[in-house]
Amino acid sequence: MFFKKNVSKSIPFLRTQFVTGTIICYGIIGITFSYSTWRYGLDLWHVIGGVAVAILMALQIFQSLRMVETLKRIEFALKRSSRGELHHRISSTQGLGELGQVAWALNDLLDRVESYFKEVDTCFRLVGQGNFDRHPLGAGLPGRMGNSLEAIDSSVMAMKDNVKLINRNELASSLHRLNTDNLIRNLQETQNDLARIDEDARQFGEQARSNASSAQQNLRDVEEIRNAINDISRTVVEVAEVVNILSRDSQQVSESLLTIKEIADQTGLLALNASIEAARAGETGKGFAVVADEVKALSRRTKETAESVDRILASFSQRVESVSEISEHSRKVTEGMGAMVGDFEQQFHHLADSSERSVRQVDIASAVIYNSLVKLDHVIYKQNGYVALDGGCEENREQCKAVSVDHTECRLGRWYHDGMGKEQFSHMDAYRQLDQPHRIVHESVQEALRLSRGNWEGSQALRDEIMVHMQRAEDASEQVMGLINQMTAERTREELDDHHSAAQGSGTGHFGRTTQRTGINRVA
Amino acid sequence: MSSSITPRQSEIILKDDDLIVSKTCLKGTITYANRRFMQIAGFSEQQLLRQPHNLIRHPDMPRGVYRLMWKTLREDNEFFGFVKNLCSDGSFYWVFANVTPDIDEHGQTRGFYSVRRKAPVEAIRLIEGLYSDMRSIEATGRGSAVIDQSVSHLANWLEQNQMEYFPAMLHLYRHGSMPGV
Secondary structure: OOOHHHOHHHOOOHHHHHHHHHHHHHHHHHHHHHHHHHHHOOOHHHHHHHHHHHHHHHHHHHHHHHHHHHHHHHHHHHHHHHOOOOOOOOOOOOOOOHHHHHHHHHHHHHHHHHHHHHHHHHHHHHHHOOOOOOOOOOOOOOHHHHHHHHHHHHHHHHHHHHHHHHHHHHHHHHHHHHHHHHHHHHHHHHHHHHHHHHHHHHHHHHHHHHHHHHHHHHHHHHHHHHHHHHHHHHHHHHHHHHHHHHHHHHHHHHHHHHHHHHHHHHHHHHHHHHHHHHHHHHHHHHHHHHHHHHHHHHHHHHHHHHHHHHHHHHHHHHHHHHHHHHHHHHHHHHHHHHHHHHHHHHHHHHHHHHHHHHHHHHHHHHHHHHHHHHHHHHHHHHHHHHHHHHHOOOOOHHHHHHHOOOOOOOHHHHHHHOOHHHHHHOOOHHHHHHHHHHHHHHHHHHHHHHHOOOOHHHOHHHHHHHHHHHHHHHHHHHHHHHHHHHHHHHHHHHHHHHHHHHHHHHOOOOHHHHHHHHOHHHHO | OHHHOOOOOOEOOOOOOOOEEEEEOOOOEEEEEOHHHHHHHOOOHHHHOOOEHHHHEOOOOOHHHHHHHHHHHHOOOOEEEEEEEEOOOOOEEEEEEEEEEEEOOOOOEEEEEEEEEEOOHHHHHHHHHHHHHHHHHHHOOOOHHHHHHHHHHHHHHHHHOOOOHHHHHHHHHHHOOOOOO
C-alpha cells in the first residue's frame, strides 16, 4: 500500500479522496481529449463522449459530497448524542439509499432513547414532587427499554407504598409524640393538683388536730362545771337537812312553850285563889293579897312572853318551810343541770372522738395522696425517658436532664431516703424492698438513653437492646408501683388498728385517759 | 394545505408498539417527523418539514383540547391527550399523544417533542362522546368565548369523575376506562 503503516490518521478523508480522484479523472479525461485531438483531430463524438463523462463525473462527485455531508451530519448527531444531547436527528436523506437507511435507523434509535429518557425524567421529576401517579409509558419502546420502564414502574409503585408507610409512621409518630407531650403535661397538672390537695389535707389535718385538742379542753371545762354543780347540789341538800333539824328543834321549843303557858295559867289560878283567901282573911291577909297580885302579874307576863315566843317560832317555822321548799327546788334544778352537763359531756366526748377519727382519716388520705404523687412522679420519669428516646437529646434537653436524675434524687428517692417515706414507712417490708426496683428503673432508662445515642437506625441488635432495657425498666416500675400500693394499704390498716385499740382503751370515757392513749399529740 | 384534504370515514389502526415521533419549533412548525409518522399519515418528509403541525389536525378535534395543550406547554409541563389525526388521503387515526417541552443543554425550551402511541379502543369510545359535546359547544359561536365554554365543559366532565385532567387521561390510557365508571 501507498500509505504509511495502515494508520487512518495518515489516510486522507473520503471527501479529499473523492475530490482528488475526481481531479485526477478530469485530468485524465483532459489529457486523453487533448491527445486524441492532436493525433486524430477534433472529432464530434470525442467531444460528446468527453462532455458526457465530465457531466456524469460531476453528478457522481455531487452525490459523493452529499454522502460525505450526510455522514458528517450522522457523525455530528452521534457525537452530540454521546455527549447526552438526544434531540439531534438527520433529515433530508432521500435518494441516499443505504446511507439514508442508516440515518433513519439512527433517528429511530434516538427517538426511542429520547422517549425513554423523557419518560424516566418526567416520572422521577414528579416522584420527587411526591406524585407517584405518572406511570412511565413503555409502549413503542422495545426490548430492554420497555422492560426497564416496567421495572421502574414497579419500583415507583414500591416507593409509593414505602412513602405511604413512612407517612403513616410519621403521622403515627407525630400523634404519639403529641400524645406523650400532652400526657406528661396532664400528668404534671394532676401532680400539681395532688400537691395542692396534699397541702390542703395537711392544713385540714392541722385544723382537725386543733379541733381535737379544743374538744379535749372543752371536755375538761365541762367536767369542772359538773363537779361544781355536784358541789352545789351537795351543799343544797346539806342546807335542807340543817333546815329540817331547825324545824324539828323549833317544834320542840313550841311544845316546851305550851307547857310554860299551862304552868303560867295554873300559876294565874293559884294567884286568884290566894287573893280570894287573902280577902277572906281581911287585914291580915292584905300583905298576902299584894304577893298574890304580883304572882298574878308574873303569870300573865310569863304567858305573854310564851305567846310572843310562840308567834316568833310560828313565823320561824314558816320561813324554815319556805327555805326547805327553795332548797328542794335548788336540788331539782342542780339535778337537771347535772343531767344536762352529763349529756353535754357525752356530746363533747363524741366530738373529740370524731375529731380524732378525722385526724386519722386525713392522715390516711394524706399518705394515699402523697404516695400517688410519688407514683405520678415515677410515671413522668418514664414518660420523659420515652420522649428523650423518641426524639433524641438535642431536641429534648429538658426531658434528658430529667432522666439523668439519680434514683435518690427524684421525688420518690427523696421521699424514700430523707422524707416522709422513711419517717412513716421504714418499718415495713415493702419499704425495704422498694429501693432495688426503683434503682433498676433509673439505671435501665438511663442505659437505654445512652444506647440510643449510637447508630440504632442501622442496627437491629442495638434497637433490641434498647427495648430490653426499657422492658426491664417497665417491669421494675410495676414492682415499684405494687410496693407503694402495698405500703399505702399497710399504713391504712395500721391507722385503723391503732384507732380500734385506742377506742377500746378509752372505754367508758374518763376523757383525760383517752387523750393520752389515742396519740393525737403523737400525730401532731 | 389542511383545508384541501376532505375527511373520510376510514380509520387506520395503529400497532401496539407503534411510536409516532415528531418535533416542532416553539411556534409549532414541524422540524422532524419519524418514518412511522410519514407512513401512517401518508405524507413525505418534504411535505411535513417546515409546515405547521396543525396540518394533520382533524376537524373532529375540539379546539379546547389544543387550548389546554398550549397552556400546559407554556407552563413547561408535559401534556397528555387523546387526539384524532388526519391522513393525507382524508382517513384518520387515533393516538394517545404525549407532548413535552424540548429543553436543550442550556435549559432553554427549543421546541416541543411529541410522542404518540396507540390509543385503546374503549378509551376512544369514551373520549369521542366528550369531544363531540365540546365541538357542539364550539360550533355555537366564534372566537375565544366558545372555546372557554368548551374547556369548562371538559372541566365539568372531570369534576363529575372527581379527577384532574392528566391523571384522568393517563388512567384512561392505561385502563381504557375512568375510575369508577
